[in-house]
Amino acid sequence: MANIVSMPAHPTSVAMHRPLLAVFAVLLGPFMVGFHSRMFGIGLVDLKGAFGLSYDEGAWLSTLATAPQIILAPAVAWFAAAYGIRRVIVGPALIYAFISAIIPFARDYHVLIGLHIGHGALLGLFIPATLMIIFQTLPSKWWMSAIGFYAFRAAFTTNAGTGLLDFYVQHLGWQLLYWQDVVLAPLMALLVLKGTARREPNRELIRNADWGGMILFGSGLAMLFVAVDQGNRLDWFENGVIVSALLGGAALIVAFFLNEVFVAHPWASISAISARNVILLLVVSLFYLMSASSNTALVPNFLINVMQLRPEQVGSTLVIWACVPLIVMTPVTVWAMHRVDGRLVLFAGLCCFAGAALIGTGLTSDWSGENFRTMLVLQGAGHILTFLPVIAVAIANGDPKRAVAVAAYIQVIRVLGTQTAQALMTTFIRKGEQIHSYSVGLNLQRGSEISADAISAIGRAVASSGQSLAASRATAVVAQHVQKQANTLAYIDAFWLTFYCAMAGLVLLAFVTKAPRGPLSP
Known part of the structure; x- marks a missing residue:
């Protein structure tokens, strides 16, 4: 190898x-x-x-x-x-x-x-x-x-x-x-x-x-990716394509592991990542991907889908408040990795994401790009403070003679892990919006005093369009407000989820021991 x-x-x-x-x-x-x-x-x-x-x-x-x-x-x-x-x-x-x-x-x-x-x-x-x-x-x-x-x-x-x-x-x-x-x-x-x-x-x-192992592994992962990527759109287990892709992909992955056990020269034996520190760091990286979705998915999606901002308005906010801190912190992180234990740098990165998520739990339907400044700064710094030490410490703890096998599993996390995190977050927000729409709607039942007053006030505002249409338009406006508030509450729940993922990563990090001496150790 x-x-x-x-x-x-x-x-x-x-x-x-x-x-x-x-x-x-x-x-x-x-x-x-x-x-x-x-x-x-x-x-x-x-x-x-x-x-x-x-x-x-x-x-x-x-x-x-x-x-x-x-x-x-x-x-x-x-x-x-x-x-x-x-x-x-x-x-x-x-x-x-x-x-x-x-x-x-x-x-x-x-x-x-x-x-x-x-x-x-x-x-x-x-x-x-x-x-x-x-x-x-x-x-x-x-x-x-x-x-x-x-x-x-x-x-x-x-x-x-x-x-x-x-x-x-x-x-x-x-x-x-x-x-x-x-x-x-x-x-x-x-x-x-x-x-x-x-x-x-x-x-x-x-x-x-080990051509058979490569074909089985790649094909199985591709089928799982299709299931994960299309799952939210096709409602997961309610759709035959998703069920078939999941079962087929899982069967191919099982066949791959059996192949690696019995083949004379296994390409990516699971024992290559059996080291305690490597397993822990791979799981920490999964929690990092979930917590990082607060930056990659939650902030831009909220601004575009809920606040109806144009992409250029969102793009400029992300560049100024996330990319600039990222540029500044990259050389600082490299300098720190040469001088201190990478676990401390990783700890700081996960804390940045946890802090950003806590800020996000104060989200309201009135937030614009300017309200995300502090959160984006923490997320920009958190990316490099987390991703760099995860890679460096994992490689430093790995077996050099089995680096090819370790690299195979790293790519699985990079592609399939990232997509799974995005799919889970999308499904979480979609289901959360449905639950909150129902809960908020219970308080706006037809005939209640609050809803009647709201519809009446909006109806007077749009009365110029005709009395026959004023009530229906007023009802539609109230429904839009309900949906907007339900979406906001769903995003708040999602920020809480990313906070708990960051905290879970910190807990697992406590069990990672010091890496052996080498080129990637301070």
């Missing part, structure tokens, strides 16, 4: 004497993936209009454009170890650029789906290869800084993507969502070509390849 952790601190190959090029490649790939994923999710409404898609067709386009990422992502570290980073990145990046160039011209739905499936599969190669590039190319003293940039891009693209998409749509055209990668992907390929070493394929690793 490839040893990505105990790589030599000072590479001797001539091709490795260009570490800055490798650093730029490390930055460019994840930023490209992050911006595209965020803008695609937010811009789906514009894309449905541009491609002439119905609501259901747009929903399936989103799912089928993302699910292929998880088919290949867990195996990317193995492919890089077996065939070399150049072969994994350079050719696929050029194909990806070509597909990105032609997607905006597609109008047939089936062609569009096919292009997005290929597009998503290739997109899934770039982020998993990043850590391999870091550990195989850079001197060990630069590892923490490179991982810091890697962690930085996740929160930055999430918060800046809204504003960038609006700029494209308003000034340059929605096609730039795809066409930006026509330039960036070949540039990344060139940087990888110039900044990494040329080497021959690992014949022994290829000869002993």
Whole structure:
């Protein structure tokens, strides 16, 4: 297996004497993936209009454009170890650029789906290869800084993507969502070509390849992703497609684990993550994803869906109050990771999310972007204070000889864990809104004094439209207010949920022991 952790601190190959090029490649790939994923999710409404898609067709386009990422992502570290980073990145990046160039011209739905499936599969190669590039190319003293940039891009693209998409749509055209990668992907390929070493394929690793395990694992995870992504829209277990996808995905995952037990050379044996600290940190990362949804989902969705703000208004708020603190705190966090125990930095990050969630529990239906300033500052700082130490401490606690297997499970959490957190939060808010609508509605029953006075007052205000319509319009206005208040109460409950997730992460962190000495330990 490839040893990505105990790589030599000072590479001797001539091709490795260009570490800055490798650093730029490390930055460019994840930023490209992050911006595209965020803008695609937010811009789906514009894309449905541009491609002439119905609501259901747009929903399936989103799912089928993302699910292929998880088919290949867990195996990317193995492919890089077996065939070399150049072969994994350079050719696929050029194909990806070509597909990105032609997607905006597609109008047939089936062609569009096919292009997005290929597009998503290739997109899934770039982020998993990043850590391999870091550990195989850079001197060990630069590892923490490179991982810091890697962690930085996740929160930055999430918060800046809204504003960038609006700029494209308003000034340059929605096609730039795809066409930006026509330039960036070949540039990344060139940087990888110039900044990494040329080497021959690992014949022994290829000869002993666990192809069955890779196919079972990737296919099973993709089916689970489809179920999770479509579950909220199709009402989960009430829909046969969701039930079938869940059962099929679970069966393939069980088959994968059985394969790893009996195959001669397992690719990603579950024992690779059996170390106590690694398990705890992976679970902490799941709680981090849930608590971070207060930034990635709750704030922008409340401002857009409840307060009816335009994307550019939301985007500017997120850039100023979340991205700026993130930029400031990234070098500070890297500096701290070189000098103090990573668990203390992780503790500070989870506390930031807990504090932001507590502020969110004071939400009212009158809040605008300005009311989220303090919360966004805490969330921006919390992202880097949490994500960087989770990665660094988990790698420092892992077995270097089984790094490829560990990398497979990390990608599962990155893709499927993130989507599961978003789906659970969406379902939680939807169900909460229904419950609160019913509860608030009980106090506004027809004939009650409060509701009658409200409808009467609003009816007088809209009386110019005619007496026959005034009462019905007044009732509709009251219903809109009820729904708005129910949504606000549902978001308050969601902020409480993120607070409890952050606290659960802190409790588990208390059981994580100190990492052994190494390049990623202070």
